[in-house]
Amino acid sequence: MSDLEFDPRRTTGTLDHRPDHAPGDEPLEDSGHWIYNANLGLAFSIVLTAAAFFLAGSHVIYGPSIPVALIVLAIAQMGVHLVFFLHITTGPDNTNNVLALAFGVLVVFLIGAGSIWIMDHLNQNMMPMEQMIQMER
Amino acid sequence: MSDMGLPASVGAIRRVREDPHRLGYRAHGAAEDVEGTGHGKSGPAHKRIIVGYGFWIFLLSDIVMFSCFFAAFAVQRGATAGGPSIPQIVDIRRVGFETAALLLSSYTCMLSFAATNRRNLLWTQIFLFVTGLLGLIFVLLELQEFIELAGKGITPQRSGMLTSFFGLVGLHGLHVTLGGVWLATMMAQVQIKGFRREIVHRLICFNLFWHALDIVWIGIFTIVYLMGSGA
Numbered sequence: 031m032s033d034l035e036f037d038p039r040r041t042t043g044t045l046d047h048r049p050d051h052a053p054g055d056e057p058l059e060d061s062g063h064w065i066y067n068a069n070l071g072l073a074f075s076i077v078l079t080a081a082a083f084f085l086a087g088s089h090v091i092y093g094p095s096i097p098v099a100l101i102v103l104a105i106a107q108m109g110v111h112l113v114f115f116l117h118i119t120t121g122p123d124n125t126n127n128v129l130a131l132a133f134g135v136l137v138v139f140l141i142g143a144g145s146i147w148i149m150d151h152l153n154q155n156m157m158p159m160e161q162m163i164q165m166e167r
Numbered sequence: 168m169s170d171m172g173l174p175a176s177v178g179a180i181r182r183v184r185e186d187p188h189r190l191g192y193r194a195h196g197a198a199e200d201v202e203g204t205g206h207g208k209s210g211p212a213h214k215r216i217i218v219g220y221g222f223w224i225f226l227l228s229d230i231v232m233f234s235c236f237f238a239a240f241a242v243q244r245g246a247t248a249g250g251p252s253i254p255q256i257v258d259i260r261r262v263g264f265e266t267a268a269l270l271l272s273s274y275t276c277m278l279s280f281a282a283t284n285r286r287n288l289l290w291t292q293i294f295l296f297v298t299g300l301l302g303l304i305f306v307l308l309e310l311q312e313f314i315e316l317a318g319k320g321i322t323p324q325r326s327g328m329l330t331s332f333f334g335l336v337g338l339h340g341l342h343v344t345l346g347g348v349w350l351a352t353m354m355a356q357v358q359i360k361g362f363r364r365e366i367v368h369r370l371i372c373f374n375l376f377w378h379a380l381d382i383v384w385i386g387i388f389t390i391v392y393l394m395g396s397g398a
Contacts, residue, residue, distance in 0.1 A: 052219020054280075054375040064281035072274045079270065083263055086393035097394050104389035108382050115277055115378040127223060134227035138234040145238035 053116050053127045071114025078107040215368060222372040226379045229342075233383050236335040240391060246327035253328070253395030256321055258312065262392045265308045266384065269343075272301035273381040280374050286362050292354060298377065299350045302343055309340045332391065339387055342380055349373055 082103045085096055112118045118127055157165075211217075244253065279294030313333070316322070323333040353366075353373055360366050 052216045052371065053223045054371055054378065055215065055219050064284065065278065068274055068277040068281070071277070072270070075270050075273075079266055082389060082393060083259070083266075086396065087259065100389050100393050104385050107385050111273070111378060111382050111385070115273060115381075116375065126220060130220075130224055130227055134230055137231050141231065141234045142238050142241065146241050149242040 053118055053124075055117065067114050067117075071110055074110040074114070075107055078103050078110065082107075214364070215371070218368045219371050219375065222375055226375055230379065230383065233335075233338070233386070236331070236338055237386060237390060240328075240331040240335050243327040243331040244395070247329075248326035250326040250329065251321055253332070253391070256316055256329075256332075257392050257396040259392065259396055261308055261312060262388055265305050266388050268301045268305040268308070269381050269384050272298045272305070273378055275301065276374055276377045280370060283362065283367060283370050288357065288361070291357060295350060295354050295357075299347055299354075302347045302350070302377075306340060306343055306347065309336065313337070335391065336387060339380070339383055342383070346373075346376055346380060349376070 082100055085091065085099055085103070091099060112131070118124060118131060120128065275294045275297045279291050279298060282290035282294060321329060323330045350373065353369060356366055356369070
């Protein structure tokens with residue numbers, strides 16, 4: 031056993047007070063706390079998913095607004111997963127996790143929005159296919 | 168009017184002057200270095216934190232890769248080349264079942280970790296097994312979808328839209344499949360080696376991986392299936 035593997039906190043009982051946490055991890059709580067969290071997460075997810083599937087095929091709300099509603103529901107559900115399943119919180123023990131997540135979200139946003147934006151402009155500025163074929167003659 | 172309000176204390180003013188951005192301090196919590204956090208002279212962080220955090224970074228990079236596939240699909244969604252469009256290839260009922268299976272598997276995965284924290288071998292194994300079973304159902308449903316589509320001549324070669332569709336959905340399916348293999352090895356490791364520290368660390372990582380897969384699936388069923396078929 032290497033020195034790194036030895037952790038005196040394990041035997042002194044101070045391991046419970048770890049002031050920093052990895053995502054998906056929490057201070058050692060009783061399993062009731064975990065199950066409570068899981069139940070809440072599942073309940074919220076079911077509501078949001080059911081709402082999304084219901085809205086997609088219905089005429090309850092104004093048609094063109096359905097995609098926006100679906101995206102809002104999806105983001106809400108991702109938030110639910112992050113909080114209840116991945117245990118990302120705003121607490122000081124989670125600063126590193128949140129910062130990494132924020133950077134990830136930034137890159138995802140740049141790739142997604144940037145690609146759509148650029149490719150849309152390219153499409154609009156491109157010569158229509160028929161004209162291209164005529165020019166080649 | 169001066170931009171500074173009344174000072175709370177002389178000490179606060181001095182602190183702001185000497186260290187305006189409070190470098191080296193944590194915003195909340197204990198003022199001095201806390202053992203195990205990796206701050207200041209308290210020594211390296213616990214391995215449990217380092218392992219989980221490193222895997223978190225990997226997951227975020229994985230999600231960035233998925234975002235490239237999402238972007239490709241968003242750009243290509245109109246490029247059907249005269250072939251079938253999304254509403255014609257989507258079976259929303261099956262997507263509903265797939266979503267239910269994956270969401271429930273995320274739930275049982277978390278229950279398994281609750282049992283792991285209790286060091287309860289039996290329930291850990293039971294919930295891991297259920298998680299794997301639900302994951303298997305998901306993969307089989309997706310395979311069925313792909314085989315049905317291929318039977319109708321709807322393959323990735325047909326159009327740009329279908330290439331990005333199969334790429335995105337297939338990549339996620341591949342992740343779930345590999346996650347299932349990982350889950351099986353974890354069950355064997357827990358059974359044979361017990362709840363050793365490194366095994367628990369691996370279980371943390373597996374939990375993170377499985378939940379992240381569910382997050383990606385939220386994006387897929389919203390952007391690809393629901394927005395394609397409904398609106």
